[in-house]
Amino acid sequence: MSSAHLPACAGLGFKPQHFADILADDFSGFLEVHAENHMGAGGPPHAMLTRLRRDHALSIHGVGLSIGGASALDKEHLRRLRTLCDRYEPESFSEHLAWSSHGETFLNDLLPLPYTAETLARVCAHVDETQDALGRRMLLENPATYVTFAESDVPETEFLAEIARRTGCGLLLDVNNVFVSATNHGFLAQGYLADFPLHAVGEIHLGGHDAQEDETGAPLLIDAHGAQVVDPVWALYADVVARLGPTPTLVEWDNDVPAWAILRAEADRADAILARAARRPAA
Structure with missing residues (x-):
């Protein structure tokens, strides 16, 4: 089973409007x-x-x-994923630890699931x-x-730690998702991250x-991927990489996508934090 690794640096999501900028840049x-x-041909x-x-x-x-859905996985979707992965x-x-379809209905969203023994067995x-x-191996x-x-x-x-233990998969730690959920539900993001199985993390998202x-x-945060990373999320990220060491980190920006230079600046900020982590041993 393939288990290649991304480089321990900052990455960015590719948008077609940035194609020429990426070719001209030293990114x-x-x-x-x-x-x-x-998934097209x-x-x-x-x-x-x-x-x-x-x-x-490439990620x-x-x-x-x-x-996380109750229905069986779509075999045709899996086949197309295999074709894409074999190609690149x-x-x-x-x-995602989420569900987005029921039967033949696709809901175009990432929906939550209950954390029970039954759900755990199905997700695994x-x-x-x-x-x-x-x-x-997937994350x-x-x-x-x-x-x-x-x-x-x-x-x-x-729940995530047990999935990783049972299946051998890795985890993708989205620090912004932690901050969003913590704010929405009134728990401490730092406490969540203290309990997170960092040993299984293969990539970080911001x-x-x-x-x-x-x-x-009451405050309600929406994971919209349409703005810069906020300072509290940067602080949580710095704490994570101080414990984990340099880790591949993607800056996501999928809506209201700005100019390439703005995305590049976000990646440079992540790279600066990774460089500081590289200069000291991980906790």
Whole structure:
């Protein structure tokens, strides 16, 4: 089973409007694409990605597999994922601890699931099936959530740790998701990260969010990927890499996408934090 690794530097999500800027830049970080945007047989998306793959490590990030769903995994979706991974041989493939489909209905969202023994068994079976189908180790990302379930009886960090233990998959730690969920549900992000199974982390995500209020006036954060990373998330990230050591880090920006120079500045900020971590031993 393939277990390639991304370089321990900052990466950025590839958007077609930045193709010429990337070619003209000296950016040496990795690039990430959403799998579902490259499942066609050809055309400009593949032409651009083929060119960029010559110079950059690649992360393929799935958003539609519905790992946490009650239904069986879509075999055709898995087949297309395998074709894509075989074509580009990415250093990383990742998906979300979430569900997005029910039967033949696709909901175009990453929805939460209860953390129970039954759900754990189902998610582990789906992770095993995905890794077997792709012939590679995958990473599973912690979610940003807006509701919790009364029947959940396993803390999220323990749930993720047990998935990694049972399946051998790695974890993708999204620090912004931790901050969003902590704010929405009123727990401490630092406490969550203290309990997170960092030994299984193969990649980190950073991103921006929208700050709103719910009907009671309480803060409500939405993981929108449409703004710069906020200072509290940068501080949490610095704490994580101080403990973990330099780790591949993607800055996500999927909506209201700015000029390449703004994205590059976010990646440079992450690289500066990684460089400081490299100068001292991980805790």
